[in-house]
Amino acid sequence: MAILQVELCGRLADLAGDVVDVEVPNVGINVSDLRTAIAEAYPVLSQIIFDSKIRACVDEILVNDAVVVRAGQLVAFFPPLSGG
Amino acid sequence: MAILQVELCGRLADLAGDVVDVEVPNVGINVSDLRTAIAEAYPVLSQIIFDSKIRACVDEILVNDAVVVRAGQLVAFFPPLSGG
Amino acid sequence: MAVFLSKEPIDPSALLAGFQIEGAGAIASFTGLARGTGQDNAVISSLVLQSYRGVTLASMQTIAVESIKRFSLLHAHITHRSGRILPNEPIVFVAAAALHRAAALDAVSYMMDLLKTEAVFWKYEETAGEKRWIEPTEADYARAQKWNQ
């Protein structure tokens, strides 16, 4: 197992801070399972992290839930965007 | 009879100058008849002055052809407007 | 509301700098500029705008007043040049301030569409000694008409 640092953006950070540490297998974990791992480790995120409007960003690219991530990658979750 | 000075705007002025003098009855003449008087006195305007797109302006207000004008009033004809 | 007819070159950035109003959430602006080439690639040496006495300014004021009413603007500005305008010089600057973006953007479109067809100006291009009068296109009339529907 390894520690993946996951960045929380926008209102997600209000719930659990800017970064949360999540234990993940060395071979990696797909984004869908990462949501489950986050929900288990951080009960305060257990509802919102499964919201389909919360998008994952890996190494600065928006990705879908099938993508596999490993410790050391830049992983973030985005609530709905709101510029302008 | 009196002399009414009629201002020609835009491309109308290219045909007959900025101002044309037209003899009109002392009691005045409506705009429709003024067009006829202009066409007779200035053959170069005889087609265009009857064009429905050529609007009359009297004392700085756009008017319809029933309005009566007299010598001394500010009378102008406007081809289609084109600002911006 | 600020409406000006200018015989001198106008500076859109200075006009935008002066266009401020407390509480506005949205400011849209538009600058129309004289172009150096026509539709047939003819070189245009200048554009000449003619106005008529007080009627030209009054027609611009009517457009600004109507846009304020129609779009609940906080402020509206129109500055239009007259006289000889060289390529790349601004012909017209309009700005609209509103609470939200849709109103400000629509108001600027509205003012430009109406200026094209209702403001009391006539204009011609000078190309290699020739003089070519410019009138609104069918598309211009259609855009202006659209606001009455």
Add this chain to the structure above:
Amino acid sequence: MAVFLSKEPIDPSALLAGFQIEGAGAIASFTGLARGTGQDNAVISSLVLQSYRGVTLASMQTIAVESIKRFSLLHAHITHRSGRILPNEPIVFVAAAALHRAAALDAVSYMMDLLKTEAVFWKYEETAGEKRWIEPTEADYARAQKWNQ
């Protein structure tokens, strides 16, 4: 094309002054400003915009590139602030240069609609010590969606 993410206050009139391109017949601009009162008349002390690494600027660049293609623009500009923004300060400035007015005006609407829903920002208002996250409204999403039809 010019796309900037600024942590410092921005000056729309200076940005408009710098937005010049030979041959343009139309320059449209839009400035979005922070407001001092919210929809429920609450006094807003500031608006805080958060961005994320290189993704925010990249999302703005995508919007500018797409608007240039879609509207055949000669030039496009987006400057967006991040960080704490006080009432009446600009949040965003966009500009579009085109041959004709419809393209420039539509491009500015397009860029703003997409910035609202696709640019990587998050924002909250601070009102009397409270923090209120702002997300796009249904109308905002509908406006952005409209461009895909």
